[in-house]
Amino acid sequence: MxxxxxxxxxxxxxxxxxxxxxxxxxxxxxxxxxxxxxxxxxxxxxxxxxxxxxxxxxxxxxxxxxxxxxxxxxxxxxxxxxxxxxxxxxxxLHVRLTGNLRVIASDAICMDPQARLPEAIAEFTAAAPEVNVLLDVKALNDIERMVLNDEADIGLIPFHRQLSGLNYAPLYADQFHLYCSRAHPLYDSPNSDALLEQVLAAKVVHAGIHTSPEVGSQLADMNKAAISYFYEARLAMILSGAYIGFMPDAFVQQQVASGELRALVPETKHYALEIVAITRAHGKANRARALFLESLTGMTEVDRV
The missing domain is CATH 1.10.10.10 (Winged helix-like DNA-binding domain superfamily/Winged helix DNA-binding domain)
Incomplete structure (x- = not known):
């Protein structure tokens, strides 16, 4: 029996x-x-x-x-x-949330309007007022390492690979185009096949890391002459007039509106980069982390609908 x-x-x-x-x-x-x-x-x-x-x-x-x-x-x-x-x-589950929540973001994600990070922080702190949000910016590979080693609770990065020790929550996609400044010789050139040939020969500043196959494909036939990982530094290189480079549209919208930058051959040179929130796949439950991730994904989900 x-x-x-x-x-x-x-x-x-x-x-x-x-x-x-x-x-x-x-x-x-x-x-x-x-x-x-x-x-x-x-x-x-x-x-x-x-x-x-x-x-x-x-x-x-x-x-x-x-x-x-x-x-x-x-x-x-x-x-x-x-x-x-x-x-x-x-x-x-009935105990008040206290302590610190460590959030690490890659480059300009913190102030990307699509991320709606300030709104997510405001919603989270209203729900868990005794939890301190510690927000910092690091390079992509450092963020992955810190989350895997439990040195950070949540990382915000461009998706570029799937690591077995991490969970990935999609947030939104950044659209990138190839930009040059008013000081660059190509600024006044009309978009044409001839301009594309000149673009391929021009010096390009890029991130210096593999972010996605699409990005690699866009850069493969270009004159990769300089490396600048962070957007702010890369923008300064482009504004010098010595280099052209890919930038997220949301990050440079002010410079485009003022005429400081223009997109070169936008129908050909562009790509999308998905932004994700990463968390550790294993380890004990973290209610503060789950609550913040819910706020963050909820904010960006509204924009995607």
Whole structure:
């Protein structure tokens, strides 16, 4: 016979069994359980019937467990430990959120209007006012390492690869075009096949890391002459007039509106880069992290709809 559902009745019988084993016998368990020996004996008999196993021996030789009784006792301890863990976990859900939440963003994501990070921080701090949000900016590879090593709770990065130790939540996509400044010789050139040839020969400043196959494809036939990872520094290189380079449209919209920058061959030279929130795939639950991620994805989800 196999054991069916384990309910409250079986749990009560197992508690009696636990007291008997840890007291060393039926008589010794009477004061522990505040019930008589005959009632204890009935409970143990009911448990043995439920399990279809002989759990203990009692008689002139004293109290002892059978081999099956020893095994059931060990399994029972695992069951009670799991129940205690469940109870503690549920109780923890009612505890106020405190401490620090460490958020690390790549480059200009913090102030990208599509990220809506200020709004997400405002919503989070209203829901968890006792949690301090620590926000910093790092290079992409550093952010991945910090999240994997539990040095940061959430990382905001351009998606470029899938690491087994991380979870990825899509936020939005940045659109990139190839820009030159008013000081560059190509600024006044009309878009044409001839301009494309000149673009391919012009010096390009780029991030210097592999971000996606699409980005690699766009740069493959170009004159990669300088490296500048951070957008602000790359923009300064482009504004010098010595280089052209890909920039996210949202980041340079002010310079485009003022005429300081123009997009070169926009139908040909462009790509999209998905921005994601990364978190550790393993480790204990983090309610503050989950709440902030919910705020962040909720903000960007509204924009995507």
């Amino acid at each position: 196999s054991l069916g559902q384990v309910g409250d009745f079986e749990i009560r019988l197992l508690k009696v069994f636990e007291a008997v084993v840890e007291s060393g016998g039926f008589s010794a368990a009477e004061s522990e359980l505040s019930i008589g020996r005959s009632t204890i004996s009935t409970h143990i008999a009911n448990l043995e019937d439920r399990l279809d196993l002989k759990l203990c021996r009692r008689g002139r030789g004293g109290f002892s467990l059978t081999e099956e009784g020893v095994e059931v006792y060990e399994l029972m301890k695992e069951l009670f430990a799991a129940l205690d863990g469940f109870r503690s976990g549920v109780n923890a």
